[in-house]
Each structure stands twice: as structure tokens, then as C-alpha cells.
Amino acid sequence: MDYPVFAVTVDLVVLTVRDGGLHVLLVRRGLEPHLDRWALPGGFVHADEELAAAARRELAEETGLAEPGGHLEQLASYGAPDRDPRGRVVTIAYLALVPDLPIPTAGTDAAEAEWRPVGALGLAFDHDRILADGVERARSKLEYTPLAAAFCPPEFTIAALRQVYEAVWGESLDPRNFHRKATTTPGFVSPTGGTTEGEPGRPAQLFRRGDATLLNPPILRRAHGA
């Protein structure tokens, strides 16, 4: 049995919501190829390592984020023969949704790391495409899963949750209808009993994630084209 040889990497689309917009974590490359260009964090999978474990390791290693109550899932794989000048490299992309965190620390093979608003960013390799796929996955997952809460700290208000939807979808939602929908969809959120303090306006109840894995009924965007 003989067959071609590949390298396998994981790349991470790490998304958060800050300043009312969706941001992605980028690193400036400290090595060739694409030295000094911005890219998604990632790296080679070790010889005896699970793919998901490699993704978690890179997240911690390269960014200093140690599984902060967010969400990590496999996104897709990319393996065009010419996508990496070093040779035949297939990458398994993972999508992470995390709360807004202190600016991450640069790690081993990244010169710098920073949050950047999502968009056409001119990234290294095929990372613009991977990012676009990750953003679209996140947008659609907010519809039918409770994952919006992965962008929030452990306790959050309904307004904060709504702002996540608004930032990720790029559209504004009626606070009153959203409140009813979030609080009546079974298993989406559960009240902690606490409230906010010191903010202007009526204090808001605090909630934590509910136990549903699927929202029923879902929370749908306005018709979004193909």
C-alpha cells in the first residue's frame, strides 16, 4: 500500500462580540510562509493527537484563551493542492465562539495577536474563505441553537444577549419582542435571581444558559438571500 503524504493542520476562527460588532482573532505570522501577514491562529496536528484536542491546544497556546466557557466545533476542511507553498497541507478549521476577553497574549509562533472586525481582511493562505465560512456558520447557528450565550459571560442580561444577535447578524431587533422570545423559548436561558445594579434605567434580571441544545421555536433572521 502506498499513498501520498500530507501534513495536517488545524486553523481556528475565533469569534467574539465587542463594541457592538463581530470580531475575529488574528495573529501576525512570525514564520514563513506569509511572514508578517495576518492569519487565523492554527498549527500542525501532533503525531498522536485528536483533531479537536489540537484545536483546543492551539487556542490556548497561541492566544492564551484557556477554554473560557465558550464553544468549539469543527467547521470544515480545506485542502486545495496549492494552498500552502510548503507542500500538501490539509487544514481542519474549527469555529470558536468566546466572550469578549482581555486582549490575548501573543504565543509561541505568533508575533502579535489581535481582535479585528470581520470582513474582507486580506489574510494569508485561504483564510479569508475560511473566515467567511465561519462567520456564516455562526450566523446560522444563532437561529436554531442557544449558542449566542457562548459569546456572553456566565451571567448576562437579555439585552446583552440581544446585542450578540444584533452584532452577529448586523441587524437590529426589537428589544421587547426579543425579550419575550428569549425568555419563553424553553431551555434557552434561566434566571439566576440576580439583577444588574448601578446602570441607568430599570435593573435587568440576570440569566445563565439554559439546558436546551436546540431552540424550539428558532429565532430567525429576516429572509437572507442564498
Added chain:
Amino acid sequence: MDYPVFAVTVDLVVLTVRDGGLHVLLVRRGLEPHLDRWALPGGFVHADEELAAAARRELAEETGLAEPGGHLEQLASYGAPDRDPRGRVVTIAYLALVPDLPIPTAGTDAAEAEWRPVGALGLAFDHDRILADGVERARSKLEYTPLAAAFCPPEFTIAALRQVYEAVWGESLDPRNFHRKATTTPGFVSPTGGTTEGEPGRPAQLFRRGDATLLNPPILRRAHGA
């Protein structure tokens, strides 16, 4: 730069609807490991080949199905360190939805190929898991895309389309409500002008796929648990 070496394969979850049920295409392995066991069709990606091209090649090669108007999309990747006794092998699984076709021909490295109703099948490698993921993907894609038509021949009746939904979801649908929904959802199907002949009962209009890529409104299953 040094890094571990991997082999990369593609595996195919090829689904069709026949005899009122969802079936998957399996091959009996003609080589070690798992000689003579049933498995998903698949094989090594060539040295200079796109992943999707490898999936199409395997589909044609191993099964004799030459892109018959169905649908092919990437499903997910599987790379547990011990999933293949030959060494470190990562597989990129693809999902194909095809019309019911004449029994496929056995190909180069498969001793036999056959359609089997989906379920717990005791397949080689981690293929039971891959199959389960593929079936779940197909079930959920019928909700918000027009992909049910990928299981049908180029021209089909609304009843045939409904039977696809019933087979894939394993539940029965009201023919009258389904008819209205399929014909009024924009871009789902478009009438060819033709009708069936020689069948008992009133002749049915024939339709082909519409041009929508997303169904709006979607066609939802009854609440399906997590």
C-alpha cells in the same frame, strides 16, 4: 520545519430513497484492513488532487455513479489517532444525495457494492459514526434547502417529493398540506407542463427543481429532540 506525516482519504455517505426508506451505498472491502467487512466507499486522495475532486472520483470509480444530477457536499473530517490500523489517517467525509439508480457496479478495490437501509450497520473503521452524521445532515438539510429534489429524477411529482421527505424523516406528512407548501414556496419546484400517465388516479403534474438555494419559509420537521 518538521511535522508529523498523515495519509488523507475521502469517504462517501451516498444516500438514496428506495422502497420508501433511506438507503446508503456500502462496499464490501476487498483489502486489509477490515477485509470483507462493509464500509463506506472511499479511498486515498491523490498527490495533486482537490478534496472534492477526489470525492467525485471515488464516487464514479467505486460505484459507477457518474454525477447523476444529485448533490455532493463536504460533511466533516474524522481523525482519531487510532481510527485506521495502517497509521495516521485523516478522512474527509462527503455526503452525496442521489436518485434511486440501477444497482451500482463493483469497482477497483471493492468486492461488492450495495444499497442498505440506514441504521446501526456495524461498519468498518468509524463509518457508523460518519454515516450517522451524514443522515442527520441530510435530515436537517431537507428543512431549509430544496435538496429533496436531489433524490428525484429530473422530472418528478409532488407526491414523489413528499415520499422523499417521509423516507428521510421517517414520519408521514399530509399530502394536501405538503402539496400546497411545496408549490407555494418560491423557487422550490417549477412545473414542466407535463403530467403522469397510466397511473391509477388523477394524473399528477410534473415538476423540476426550482432555482432557490434556500427554502423560505422552510419545511420543518416536528420538534426533534437535541
Added chain:
DNA sequence: CAAATAGTGTCTCTGAGACAATATTTG
């Protein structure tokens, strides 16, 4: 005509969205 299947009409209920109204804070 009887059986079979296609297709339409109608009613009811649920949930989405618009938006008025009320509640409870800070300054």
C-alpha cells in the same frame, strides 16, 4: 360506477412583529 390519487378551500391555532403602556432605576 368504484377506487384511487391529485389538488383546492377553509378553519383554527401558534408565533412573529408593531407598538402602547407600565415598572423601576439613576441623576
Added chain:
DNA sequence: CAAATATTGTCTCAGAGACACTATTTG
């Protein structure tokens, strides 16, 4: 009290599902 934000209530409309009814074929 004014401003700000949270939360509840009400109305209307679209779409899902139940199901009666009509249409058009084969045998």
C-alpha cells in the same frame, strides 16, 4: 421629576396543520 432602560400587554398578520371537498384518471 426627566431620562433611560426593562418588562408586559395587545393587536394583527402569516403560516402550519386538520380535514372537508372537488377533480380526473384507471379498471
